[in-house]
Amino acid sequence: MATRVPSEHGSVRKAPRQLRSRATVDTIVEAAARVLARRGWAHFTTNETASAAGVSVGSIYQYFPNKLALAEEIRKRHLDAVLAAISGSDERDAVITVEQRAAKLVDGVVAAHSVDQELHRVLLDEVPLAARSTQDQFEAEYLRRYQAVIASAPGKPDPKRDDIAGRVLSGAVEGVVHAAARHGELQSPELRAELIELVCAYLRSRCTG
Amino acid sequence: MATRVPSEHGSVRKAPRQLRSRATVDTIVEAAARVLARRGWAHFTTNETASAAGVSVGSIYQYFPNKLALAEEIRKRHLDAVLAAISGSDERDAVITVEQRAAKLVDGVVAAHSVDQELHRVLLDEVPLAARSTQDQFEAEYLRRYQAVIASAPGKPDPKRDDIAGRVLSGAVEGVVHAAARHGELQSPELRAELIELVCAYLRSRCTG
DNA sequence: CCAAAATGCGAGTGTCCGCTCACATTTATC
DNA sequence: GATAAATGTGAGCGGACACTCGCATTTTGG
Structure with missing residues (x-):
């Protein structure tokens, strides 16, 4: 999910409206999770995530205000899986x-x-x-x-x-x-x-x- | 202690021989520990450590091959304290x-x-x-x-x-x-x-x- | 005293990477 | 179709920061 209406630092991003963009967000988050797991937080970069997801960096920042917000989304999804x-x-x-x-x-x-x-x-x-x-x-x-x-x-x-x-x-x-x-x-x-x-x-x- | 005869990455530093330099190393490690505790690893910088210790960055790299080695020394000293x-x-x-x-x-x-x-x-x-x-x-x-x-x-x-x-x-x-x-x-x-x-x-x- | 060694200095270099922006392409609306 | 909105692109800007290097200062040994 990428509905980030309020954001702590003011940088708000719009939520995906069409099917295509929702799929893009999913692709990004999944790729980001793989990169994060493989490389660790210290070497987790948005550029690598973008190419791993097959999108451009710009697309990431279309939906996430910064790198940390992306990680938070990963955490949220993961914790849901854990609770399940x-x-x-x-x-x-x-x-x-x-x-x-x-x-x-x-x-x-x-x-x-x-x-x-x-x-x-x-x-x-x-x-x-x-x-x-x-x-x-x-x-x-x-x-x-x-x-x-x-x-x-x-x-x-x-x-x-x-x-x-x-x-x-x-x-x-x-x-x-x-x-x-x-x-x-x-x-x-x-x-x-x-x-x-x-x-x-x-x-x-x-x-x- | 800063006797790093063997180092994993090849970069070896000389050990302090005089009293003055031994004191410098202690000052550096202590200041580094304070900075590390206050700012966390992500914001732990060698430049800030140097000014907190009242020495120049060069002096740090005189005795530690890299930032991580400095942290390792802090860890070593801390674990000794814990064992005590x-x-x-x-x-x-x-x-x-x-x-x-x-x-x-x-x-x-x-x-x-x-x-x-x-x-x-x-x-x-x-x-x-x-x-x-x-x-x-x-x-x-x-x-x-x-x-x-x-x-x-x-x-x-x-x-x-x-x-x-x-x-x-x-x-x-x-x-x-x-x-x-x-x-x-x-x-x-x-x-x-x-x-x-x-x-x-x-x-x-x-x-x- | 005087070399030579040890210690100390800090501006600057190189690199990495988060993030932007001007622009292209696709989809929705009428 | 035409217009607008949504989505996607990626070169490159800018800042942060680890680390170097040439040089100044202090200490040591003879």
């Missing part, structure tokens, strides 16, 4: 056990990080984030999955403590998955088992103690 | 309990991330790492602390499983601490308590099940 990869782990099925719920959560997060791994890494580690809104919205959605797991565990709810527990769980799972991704061990079954065990152990201790 | 912040949690004191050991570990990691937080973030998130060696050496040392905690927990040792457990524990603690740092909650006692609980719960479950 997680969906299914938030079913309100009360019959499944905590262990199964934890397994679904872990599998979801692993799946999310398996969507175009290199692009994911570059977007998270290298591309500076200009507008918090998109990122915040995504993080909130992400956190909700963890809160759901916390809430589904037995024990009396304690809003404040549960909130912190959500952050702890989220940070822990993300941390383990990120580390695994860096070492190319995302698909290791042993790691999956240990991670699920970590989640379950924590949940168990929280209703015991 | 952790030291003390690896005492082989067999009398203390697992809970106490876990607490020491968590406190150590938190302390490590409290050393010049912004610089730490920039170094980890933004500065590209050219030479793996330094980073790898540091990570190995870091992992050792976790392995020590794993080994101190009761239960029969299982080398392969313990190795994975070390990675899981390391990833989890790092992940939680990083997330907390991003939200400025590094000093929260509640978070500390929950994180220690996470570690203990995991260790407990590993000797029970």
Whole structure:
């Protein structure tokens, strides 16, 4: 999508109206994502993106006020794909056990990080984030999955403590998955088992103690 | 330190021999660290570093073959400081309990991330790492602390499983601490308590099940 | 003291790349 | 068809910045 009515720096670009231009925008964003993943943010140039997309630089700036806006669009599309990869782990099925719920959560997060791994890494580690809104919205959605797991565990709810527990769980799972991704061990079954065990152990201790 | 006898790209620089030049190198590195922390890697320039240090650009290139080498030196010094912040949690004191050991570990990691937080973030998130060696050496040392905690927990040792457990524990603690740092909650006692609980719960479950 | 080595200087060079603009081409409207 | 609007083009401008080089100054060793 390239409807950029308001822009932080004033430079507004018009939205594509015809079919042709919408296709052009898609081509640009897809090519840009490939270039960004392959070269990293430091070597990500609009000129290379243009030739990779088979368009001229001018066409990029017809729809994006600057390089960063293009990266933001890539991020937005990617985060949507990631959320799609997680969906299914938030079913309100009360019959499944905590262990199964934890397994679904872990599998979801692993799946999310398996969507175009290199692009994911570059977007998270290298591309500076200009507008918090998109990122915040995504993080909130992400956190909700963890809160759901916390809430589904037995024990009396304690809003404040549960909130912190959500952050702890989220940070822990993300941390383990990120580390695994860096070492190319995302698909290791042993790691999956240990991670699920970590989640379950924590949940168990929280209703015991 | 600026003894760069071998350099990856061939450009070698001489080491400072006199007191004066050693002081200059220190001044440069310290100023560079401040600039890097304040402006981020993207806006970190050698010219600004030079004027911040009160020297000329030429003096920088007298001792560092390029900008990245300067950043590497900053990283090296910073990682040393971080290791110093952790030291003390690896005492082989067999009398203390697992809970106490876990607490020491968590406190150590938190302390490590409290050393010049912004610089730490920039170094980890933004500065590209050219030479793996330094980073790898540091990570190995870091992992050792976790392995020590794993080994101190009761239960029969299982080398392969313990190795994975070390990675899981390391990833989890790092992940939680990083997330907390991003939200400025590094000093929260509640978070500390929950994180220690996470570690203990995991260790407990590993000797029970 | 006096070479010679070490250190320090900073204007300038070369390169890279984001972005513009004047113009060409295609599509919509009547 | 004709006019206007939308879309596409790419050479090149301008600024940023890493890094060099010829020279000045300081320190060392004899």
